[in-house]
Amino acid sequence: MFRVSANPVIDTVTKLVTVAIGMFAFVFVVMVPLYDVLCDALGINGKTSGQAYTAIQAGVDESREITIQFVATNNDGMPWEFRPSVTAMKVNPGASNDTVFLARNPLPKDMVAQAIPSVSPSRAAEYFHKTECFCFNNQPLEGGGSVEMPLQFIIDQDLPSDIRTITLSYTMFDITDMTNGAVAAR
Amino acid sequence: MCFEAKRLAKLALGPVLMLMSLVSTAALAAGEAVNEINMPRGVTEVGNNIFDLHMTIFWICVIIGVVVFGVMFYSIIYHRKSRGVTPSQFHESTKVEIAWTVVPFFILIGMAVPATSTLIEIYDVEDAEMDILITGYQWKWKYEYLSDDGENVSFFSNLRTSQGEIYNASDKGEHYLLEVDEPVVIPVDTKVRLLVTANDVIHAWWVPELAVKKDAIPGFINETWTLATEEGIYRGQCAELCGKDHGFMPIVVNVVSKEEYGQWLDTKKSEAAEIRDLMAQTFTMDELMDRGKAVYERNCLACHGGNGEGGVGTPIAGSAIATGQLGGHLEIGINGVPGTAMQAFGGQINDVEMAAVITYQRNAFGNNMGDMVQPIDVFNYKKG
C-alpha cells in the first residue's frame, strides 16, 4: 500500500476520506447506470427498450402462439381517455404485428404526455421488440384532440418456451410541465 | 443482596412453557376460526406450502433455542460464584468452532431446499384462466377484469366502514376496517393471474389467506397468481405505507362457485349497460341529492369533511367553486387539480354519480345553489 503522507494519521484519514467520496460517487456513477444497464440488457424490471428495434430477417415460428394482452392506465392526475383498440391478440414469434392505442385529451388546454411501458412477466421484456412505438416519444395533444398511436412489434423466437402469455401495459403520465409543450424524443 | 435469579429463572420457565404450548395448540387449531396467533393456513396450495415452511423453520428454531438456552440456564444455575466454584480458564477450541460453523450450515441447506421449490411454484404464472388488473390508489383499489372483447368489467373498491365507527361515535361492526363496498369476486378452483400496479405511490396487495402479497408500483406492472380451493370471503389490507389512509384501504376477495362467478360477471356487465342507460335519464333534485350524498360519503368525505367543512381538502361549504360557475366545478370534479391531492374523479366514478355528487355539493352544506346536474351534462362536458 502506498503512503499519501508521512504522518500516519493523515495518511489514514486521507485514504478514508477518499473512500467516502468514492462511495458517494459510486451511487451516481456506478449504481444508477449499472441498474439501468442490467435492466435494459436483461429486461428484468419489465421495461422494453426505448429505441426502435431494427428487424432482422428471420422466419416466423408458426408452431407457437403467444397471447399478447394490452393494458392502458392513466397515472395520477392524468385525465386523458386512453385505451387499446384491441385488448388481446395472438401472435407467432418472429412475425411483425400492428395495433393502435387511442387517446383523447378532454381538457381545453394543450398537453404533452409520456407513455411508459411495462411488460409482464418481466423476463419477457428482452424478447419483446418494438419496431415502432408511441412510447419512444412524447405525445403532444391539443385541447380536445384525439389521436391513434401506433405500435408495431415482433416477439423474438428465442422467447423461453414456458412463456405463453405476455401483458404489455402502458401508463400514461402528464408531462406538460416538464416539457413546456415541446415535442422531444426520449 | 444475592438476587434469587435461580428462583426467578424457574418462575420464568413456567410462563415460557405455557406460551410455547399455546402457540403449538393454536397452530394445530389454525384454519377454521379467525386465528389471532399464527399465520393462516389459507385456501391455496401455495399458502399451505408457505405455512408448512413457516412452521418447520419455527420448530427448528424452537428446538435450537431450547438446547442453547438450556445450556445457558444450566450455567446460570450451576456455574455461579456463590456455589464456590473456581472458574475454568479454557478459552478456545478450533474443533468446536468448526463444528458449530458446519452443523448450522447444513441445517440451513435443509431449510433452503423446500424454500426454493416453493418460490419456484410462486413464480409460475403461466396458464391462468383469467386476468385481473389491480391498481392501488390513494386510498382504495381498482379492479379490472381483462377480457378479450374489450368490455372489461371495472370498479373501485372502497372501505365501507363508516367514519362514525372509526371515530368511536358508533359501535364497530364485525369486519371493522376489513369491509369494502365492492369486493373482488373470483371463481373457486381457477388459476387467476393478478396484474398489480399503482396510480400514484407504492402500495401492496396482500390477502393472507390466499398467501398473495405483491407491491403495486406506479408505472410498472407486477404479476402474481392465486388458485383458491375453497369458497369463502377472504380479507386483506394494503401492505406498503402509502400516505395517511394506508390503514384504511382493505381488500375483500369473494371466492364463489364457477356458476356464481359467471352470474356475477353477467350482472356486472349489465350494470355497466344500465349506467349507460341511466346516462340518458333526467333525475329529480331529490334523486340527485340522495345519490349524491352517498357518492359524497364514499369519495369526498374523508378529505372534505362530513359537513363540507374541509380537512385535508378545502372546504366545500360556502366555497367559491361550489357556489360559482358550474363549468369550473365540473372541471375540478372530473379532472382534479394536478399537483394536489385532488384526484381526477372523472375516471373513477361514472357520469351518473358525478352528476349527483356535483349537484349535492352545490346544494348541501348551506350552498343552496338550486342547480341540478344531469348525467348527460357530465357526458357532454367530458366530450368537450
Added chain:
Amino acid sequence: MGDHHHGPAKGLSRWLFTTNHKDIGTMYLWFSFAMFILGGAFAMIIRAELFQPGMQLVEPAFFNQMTTLHGLVMVFGAIMPSFVGLANWMIPMMIGAPDMALPRMNNWSFWILPPAFLLLASSLFMEGGAPAFGWTFYAPLSTTYAPPSVTYFIFSVHVLGLSSIMGSINIIATVMNMRAPGMTYMKMPLFVWTWLITAFLLVAVMPVLAGAVTMMLMDIHFGTSFFSAAGGGDPVLFQHIFWFFGHPEVYIIILPAFGVVSQIIPAFSRKPLFGYDSMVYATASIAFLSFIVWAHHMYTVGMPIAGELFFMYATMLIAVPTGVKVFNWITTMWRGALTFETPMLFSIGFLVLFTIGGFTGLMLSIAPADFQYHDSYFVVAHFHYVMVAGAVFSMTAAVYYWLPKWCGRMYNETMGKTHFWISFIGFNVTFFPQHFVGLAGMPRRIPDYALQFADFNMMSSIGAFIYGASQILFLYNVIATIVAGKPISDEKVWDGAEGLEWTVATPAPYHTFETPPKIDPTHAHS
C-alpha cells in the same frame, strides 16, 4: 500534550470547545439519552393510539409523522450516537492512547448533531407537517408526494451522515495508528475490534445514504427522474440504493453491541472470552456478508427469481457467523464463576432476546414465507428484538459497567436490578405479542386495526408504558450515582474485569495514557 497541571476548562465553553475524548463521549451519551426519550415519547403516542381499535388521540396523517420520526430519532439520534459516545470514552483507554486521532474533528462530529435533530424535530411545526413516509422514505411517497419539510429532512440526514463519517474516520485512524506498543490487532479488546469493523462499514455506506437523499433532492427540486417512472426512472431503484445502505446500517447498529457484551460476559464469568479469534473472524464475516443481502427487504417488489434466491441464500448464511458468536458467549459462561450484577443481567438479557430476534430474522429470510411476513408486525417485532433487546440492552449494560470508572461512584445495585427486570418484562410484554398480530395479518404503519388484533395490541401498549417508565428509573439511578453515589476508588471496579481501562484510576483522570502503557507480551487480549 505535555504538561497538564490545569484541569478541564470551566463552564459552558468547556463543553463547546472541548477536544477531550472523555468530554465528547459524555456529551454523545447525554445527547443520545435525550434522543432516546424523544423517540420514546413518539413511541408512547403511537402505542397510546394503538391501545384500542378506533382513532382516539391523533389523526392518521400525524400518526405517520410519529412512526417516521420515532424511527429516525431512535436509529440516528439514540442508538448510533450512544455507541459513538461509548467508543469515544473507551477506545483510547482500551488501546492505551491519550485521545482520539483527530480531537478537533471529534468536537465537530458531535456538535453538528444537536442542530440536525433540532431541524428534524422542528419539521413537526412546519406547514404540511413532519416527514410521514416512514424512516425508510420510499419514493415516490417521499419525492412527488412529500410535504415541504422533506427538504429539511434531507438536509438533516446529510448532516448526521457527515457526523457519522467523521466519527468513523476518527475511530479508524485512532485504532490503526495509536495503539500502545505491543498491542497488536489480535490483542485488542473485542469492543475495539467491533468498532473498527463498524467504522469501516460506516465510511462505506453513509455516503450511499447521502447519495440516495441527494437523488431525492434532485428529483424534487431539479427536475430529474431517478425515481419517477414518468421520466424513465424507477421507484425500485430507490429501494436498492436505500437498502444497500440500510442493511449494513443495521449491522452498524449491532456490532458495537456485540463488542460490549464480549467485554462484560467474560468479566462476570471471571473467565476469558471463548474463541477470541473466531469472534474477530465472525464479526468480519458478518460485515462482509452485510453488503450482499440488501434485497431481502424487497422480496415483494417483483424481482426476478434468480435475484430472490441469491438474496435468500446470502441472508440465510449470515446466521452462521451470528450463531458462532452466540455459542462463544455461552461457552464463555460455561464453567465460569458467575455473578449477576446489573451489567451481567442486561448482557444475559441481550443474549436470550437477541437470539430470539435472530431466529425471527432467519424466518424472515425465507423468501416465500416472507410474502406473508413482509410489512406486517412480525417484522416490527423482529427488529425491535434485535435493536432494543439487542443494541439498547447492550448499551444499558455498558453504562452500568463503565459508569463507576467514568464518575468514581457506584450505582445503586438494587435499583439497577429493578430497572433490568422491569425493562425485561416491559420489553417482552410490548413486543412478543407483535409476533402474533403480525402473523395473524396486521400490517405495519397503520394507526387503527381490525378487531381481532385488539387484545394483543392492548397488551403491547401496556408493556410499552411499563418499559418507558423503567427508563425514568434508569435516568434517576444514573443521576443519583453521579451526584451522590458511593465513592469508589479501586482501579478494578469489577473483580473479573480485564483491560487497560481498569488499570487507570477511578474516576478516570481527564487525561489518561499520556505515556503509553507497557503491554505484557505474555498476556493475551482482554
